[in-house]
Amino acid sequence: MFARCWMFFILSLLVPVLEGCDRISSSNKNVVKKDLTRILKNKELKCSSDTNQEIETFRHHWKKNPGRYSELDLKDRWKNVQLTLYTDEFLFINESQDSLFVPAGGECILKLEEEFCGDVLRFYATSLSKGTSELLGEGELQIFLDDKKIFEQNLKPQKLEWNPYILPLEFKNVGNLKTIVKTDLQNPEIWNQTERNKEKNCNPDVFLKIRWSSKTGAGLFLGSPYILEKRNVEKKNVILIVIDALRQDSLSSGGSPFPTTPILDSFSKDSIIFKKTIANGNWTKPSMISFFTSEIASNLGLGNAWFYTSAQQRKIFYSKKPFTLPNAFRKEGYFTESIMNNVFLMDYTSVGVDLGFHKIQQVGKDNLDTEELVSRAETFFRDHKEDLFFLHLNLNTPHWGYRPPSQFLQELKKKSDPLLWSQLDEYQQKYLGEVRYTDFLLGKIFDELKKQGLFDNSWIVITSDHGELLETSHYYHHHFIAEKVYAHGETHYEKEIRVPWIIHPPKSFLNQIQKSEFSGQVSLLSLMPTLLGLNRISYPKDKLKGNDYSKAIFGEKGPESEPVIYTEGRFSESILTPDFKYIRRYPGYDLVRRTREGTSHKMPEELYDLIKDPMELENLANSNFELLGEARSILKENQLSKNSFF
Numbered sequence: 001m002f003a004r005c006w007m008f009f010i011l012s013l014l015v016p017v018l019e020g021c022d023r024i025s026s027s028n029k030n031v032v033k034k035d036l037t038r039i040l041k042n043k044e045l046k047c048s049s050d051t052n053q054e055i056e057t058f059r060h061h062w063k064k065n066p067g068r069y070s071e072l073d074l075k076d077r078w079k080n081v082q083l084t085l086y087t088d089e090f091l092f093i094n095e096s097q098d099s100l101f102v103p104a105g106g107e108c109i110l111k112l113e114e115e116f117c118g119d120v121l122r123f124y125a126t127s128l129s130k131g132t133s134e135l136l137g138e139g140e141l142q143i144f145l146d147d148k149k150i151f152e153q154n155l156k157p158q159k160l161e162w163n164p165y166i167l168p169l170e171f172k173n174v175g176n177l178k179t180i181v182k183t184d185l186q187n188p189e190i191w192n193q194t195e196r197n198k199e200k201n202c203n204p205d206v207f208l209k210i211r212w213s214s215k216t217g218a219g220l221f222l223g224s225p226y227i228l229e230k231r232n233v234e235k236k237n238v239i240l241i242v243i244d245a246l247r248q249d250s251l252s253s254g255g256s257p258f259p260t261t262p263i264l265d266s267f268s269k270d271s272i273i274f275k276k277t278i279a280n281g282n283w284t285k286p287s288m289i290s291f292f293t294s295e296i297a298s299n300l301g302l303g304n305a306w307f308y309t310s311a312q313q314r315k316i317f318y319s320k321k322p323f324t325l326p327n328a329f330r331k332e333g334y335f336t337e338s339i340m341n342n343v344f345l346m347d348y349t350s351v352g353v354d355l356g357f358h359k360i361q362q363v364g365k366d367n368l369d370t371e372e373l374v375s376r377a378e379t380f381f382r383d384h385k386e387d388l389f390f391l392h393l394n395l396n397t398p399h400w401g402y403r404p405p406s407q408f409l410q411e412l413k414k415k416s417d418p419l420l421w422s423q424l425d426e427y428q429q430k431y432l433g434e435v436r437y438t439d440f441l442l443g444k445i446f447d448e449l450k451k452q453g454l455f456d457n458s459w460i461v462i463t464s465d466h467g468e469l470l471e472t473s474h475y476y477h478h479h480f481i482a483e484k485v486y487a488h489g490e491t492h493y494e495k496e497i498r499v500p501w502i503i504h505p506p507k508s509f510l511n512q513i514q515k516s517e518f519s520g521q522v523s524l525l526s527l528m529p530t531l532l533g534l535n536r537i538s539y540p541k542d543k544l545k546g547n548d549y550s551k552a553i554f555g556e557k558g559p560e561s562e563p564v565i566y567t568e569g570r571f572s573e574s575i576l577t578p579d580f581k582y583i584r585r586y587p588g589y590d591l592v593r594r595t596r597e598g599t600s601h602k603m604p605e606e607l608y609d610l611i612k613d614p615m616e617l618e619n620l621a622n623s624n625f626e627l628l629g630e631a632r633s634i635l636k637e638n639q640l641s642k643n644s645f646f
Contacts, residue, residue, distance in 0.1 A: 025508035026234045027457065029388040031333040033119060034110070034227040037080045037098050038330065041071040047100065047108040051078040054103035057130040058219055065347045067098060068318050068354045069327055082347060082354055083221050085126065085160045091372055092364030095162055096346060097124055097223025098357070104139065104214040109207055112169070117202040118230060119169045124162035124223035124359075127155045129216065135160065137218025144209040145171055155220070162223050169227070170202060224358040226335070228387070235332060235535045236506045237458040238390045241445070243438055244284065244341075244399040245488060246464035248277070248498045250435045258416045260435045263443040264462065268502050272513065272553055276521045277501035278576060279466045282569035283489035285309075285344040285352070287465040291524035292345075292355050293322045294544035296568060298640045304568040307351045317353050323543040325528045327356040329390040332537055337361070339376050340394035341369045357392070370397045374441050378448040385452040395441065398434030398468070400486060402427055408440065409433035427486050428470050456507035459534055463524065464499040471495060473617065492574035492583045492606075493616050497567050501527070503534075515552050520561025521578060522549070566638045575635050581608045581616065582631035607631055 039045045055078040067080030084096040127137035136157045143151035151167050212220040249255040253265040281287030286297035286304045298304050301316025326336040337359045338345060344352035361376055363369045377393050412433055413421055449455035466488050474493050488496050526546030532539050533550030551558025565576045571589035575582050583606040590604040605621040607628055621628055
């Protein structure tokens with residue numbers, strides 16, 4: 001190995017990289033050079049007009065909030081808007097963009113202090129009316145380099161939508177708009193015509209000016225505006241696929257006796273596997289917030305009980321200035337997008353918070369959502385195959401209500417052991433049918449990634465936000481929320497909080513991976529620091545509570561498991577050690593019934609010896625007081641912090 005790498009060093013200008021050398025391969029990518037909404041704070045991008053006053057005239061469009069991460073003064077906070085458009089009433093699709101708000105007569109100016117040959121300005125645009133009778137606005141968008149007009153467009157949307165544009169930054173005749181305006185991101189030929197037209201007159205100290213005029217006072221919203229440059233980078237794309245309510249043991253490779261996941265099983269063979277991964281929340285909001293921030297959601301002020309997120313909770317959350325995964329990637333030049341059915345990652349909904357994505361596509365139509373999400377992901381891969389990106393894709397199957405297409409349910413039944421299959425009830429069969437259906441859709445995603453040359457050049461991560469309780473042995477009907485069989489959110493049994501975590505590495509990393517299987521218990525708090533570590537991205541260690549397992553993956557000294565894992569649920573919490581699990585319900589919320597018709601009784605604590613009782617059937621809270629005392633002490637050391645305003 002050493003001889004081969006030494007040979008590579010000598011001949012590096014003459015031969016390609018040899019496999020087996022501990023070197024991360026680099027590639028040319030379109031990297032975000034200037035993220036326009038994020039450079040407002042230091043006045044690098046200067047936008048005129050009183051946006052705080054002007055935004056009041058658009059009060060009828062309520063799906064908006066000020067940008068939460070632009071760090072603007074209160075008087076300027078509406079210059080950056082997270083604006084959401086309801087673009088499809090049948091599929092309940094909302095498309096949200098981190099946007100610049102430019103009122104009528106407004107102008108934004110950016111001094112290009114570096115040479116900009118080959119750089120490209122990419123943005124989406126829409127215009128909204130001030131009136132309540134007409135939502136869509138009209139106006140003239142013009143873009144200049146110094147005083148040379150390089151772009152003009154009359155914006156008059158025919159429907160509520162974001163129109164995409166790509167504009168090469170070059171002194172070009174404005175009349176040749178067909179090569180600089182692009183509303184079809186799927187056509188790479190237009191991009192290729194314009195992206196690298198290297199003009200000699202692109203020296204620094206030129207002013208980029210964006211002007212908006214409207215006779216009716218309509219407002220301009222520029223979604224996800226950024227300047228791209230092509231450069232050689234070692235960082236890789238990251239694709240995080242979260243499959244809602246996917247139990248670890250529902251995978252064939254995770255212990256299921258049924259052939260549910262042949263595609264995912266094959267995918268796992270060259271992957272890094274965390275065999276005992278625990279979610280830090282037993283339902284979606286606390287779990288996903290925790291792995292996007294590497295902090296327990298309630299420690300950030302969000303609570304763990306209800307869907308609703310109050311204004312006070314959001315205020316606490318943003319006052320904590322969480323270091324989120326999308327923001328971490330944005331700082332490194334990644335374009336970031338979420339394609340999902342998950343209202344908890346959108347601020348305006350009053351149930352979620354903004355995590356800092358450039359763009360979000362939310363598909364809310366249950367049962368029809370999954371194929372639409374996959375289709376939009378395929379489009380994303382075609383549009384951004386040349387870009388450095390982070391994509392979060394959230395699939396909603398196999399979440400309740402368990403309606404797999406019949407062919408997948410019948411196929412799974414046909415290939416399963418008849419005796420074992422007959423022992424499942426209707427809902428358990430349908431759940432597994434949805435797992436099989438999701439596996440098929442993962443195959444479509446992987447095929448598109450391979451077609452676009454992304455499969456072998458990306459970190460592809462598969463996980464879930466929580467599991468699902470399907471066994472009647474753990475059926476406890478809680479008095480104030482819902483049934484607990486065929487659902488999640490109120491218990492802390494392994495079936496509900498143990499999830500898959502699989503990382504498929506880029507091909508160029510295969511020979512650097514020294515540890516590909518982690519058998520000890522880990523939590524999704526560690527997902528964020530691990531993904532950043534895999535891409536050699538630095539982060540504030542005091543902000544992230546999880547472990548960075550990339551060190552162990554690359555054969556360096558680092559943690560390989562977590563001795564204690566904390567999970568929160570609705571009015572409940574638990575700690576897990578390798579030997580036992582302790583569950584505590586909050587005072588006043590500890591009444592349970594064995595079934596819907598059963599007698600209510602108090603069960604404030606549960607304690608399970610996982611060595612003797614791995615199925616968690618014998619509650620020792622009223623008998624093993626020595627272990628109970630130890631468990632209470634460990635919980636106290638890992639309990640939630642108290643939040644307040646500062």
